[in-house]
Amino acid sequence: MFHREGQKIIITTFFIVVAAIIVTQFYIGVEWIRIGTQVFALVLLILILQFFRNPRRLVTPNFDEILAPVDGKVVAIEEVDEPEYFKDRRRQVSIFMSPINVHVTRYAASGTVTYSKYHPGKYLVAWHPKSSIENERTTVVIHTPKFGEIGYRQIAGAMARRIVNYAEEGEQVTQGQDAGFIKFGSRVDLLLPLDCNITVKLNQKVVGARTCIASIRKKDD
Missing domain, CATH: 1.20.5 (Single alpha-helices involved in coiled-coils or other helix-helix interfaces)
Structure with missing residues (x-):
């Protein structure tokens, strides 16, 4: 497919x-x-x-988990100041996709799209620290039942020249649903609440709509 x-x-x-x-x-x-x-x-x-392969991945939506939006490798797990929408501190998990990875972007969680914006920009290599704020990118925010608002960015890399984003403000989306595509090497940043439990490690390989990136932090954690 x-x-x-x-x-x-x-x-x-x-x-x-x-x-x-x-x-x-x-x-x-x-x-x-x-x-x-x-x-x-x-x-x-x-x-x-x-x-351009698009493997079919059936997902049973889980409101307690954030799933990987893409296939790739975790290249950053850090706290960042997010100036575009949240304007506060966020837990950022960055996933790098090489040209051999599946490049379909899938919704990491179910909810309502509250923000979706495209930004033209540069084409720095996707792992460059400034690529998330200087490269061509889209920013999408979803209001979820358990995590509140979460965000993700599709970021073009040195090879990527077109980002496709299907998210529209006000739209109800389902975890695992097709959210877009990035043509050739690229990166996706997840912007999560500080109090969530990150369940992946640096350099871990993840699978879109399969690997749990974060979960709700229990009171006794």
């Missing part, structure tokens, strides 16, 4: 690959050049298909 954001690219790449194979088969007499070109074209198609 492939993401809708990749349909045009997949179809275009497919026809280019077919054309390349046909042309090289009939018009290039040097065998190693012909075979090399055909192999390169097929590998390119496989990479495009791999990048």
Whole structure:
């Protein structure tokens, strides 16, 4: 299953690959050049298909947990001052996606979208400390039943040139539902309340709509 954001690219790449194979088969007499070109074209198609894959992940919404919004590796767990919307201290969990990861963004929690804004910007490498405030990005805030308001940012990386965000203010969303897509290497920051219980560790690999990032902190914790 492939993401809708990749349909045009997949179809275009497919026809280019077919054309390349046909042309090289009939018009290039040097065998190693012909075979090399055909192999390169097929590998390119496989990479495009791999990048835009969209595995189906069924989720039973859990109001006590925040799930990973994307596949990737946890590269930061820290307290930050959030100046755009919350204007207070937040627990930030940053997840870096390499080009080989699934790049679908999924809602980390169920609730109502209270804020959704796109910001043009730079294309610093996604793990750069300033990428969350200087790169092209979107900021989305969801009001949840148990955690109150939580936020996340889709952040473009050095390779990414287009962020797709489906969140609209006032919309009711469901945990695990498709929230958007980031084309090529990128990062997502979760902005969580200080009193939540972070359940992942630095450098841990996480799976979107599967790995629990944070849970409600019990009174005796």
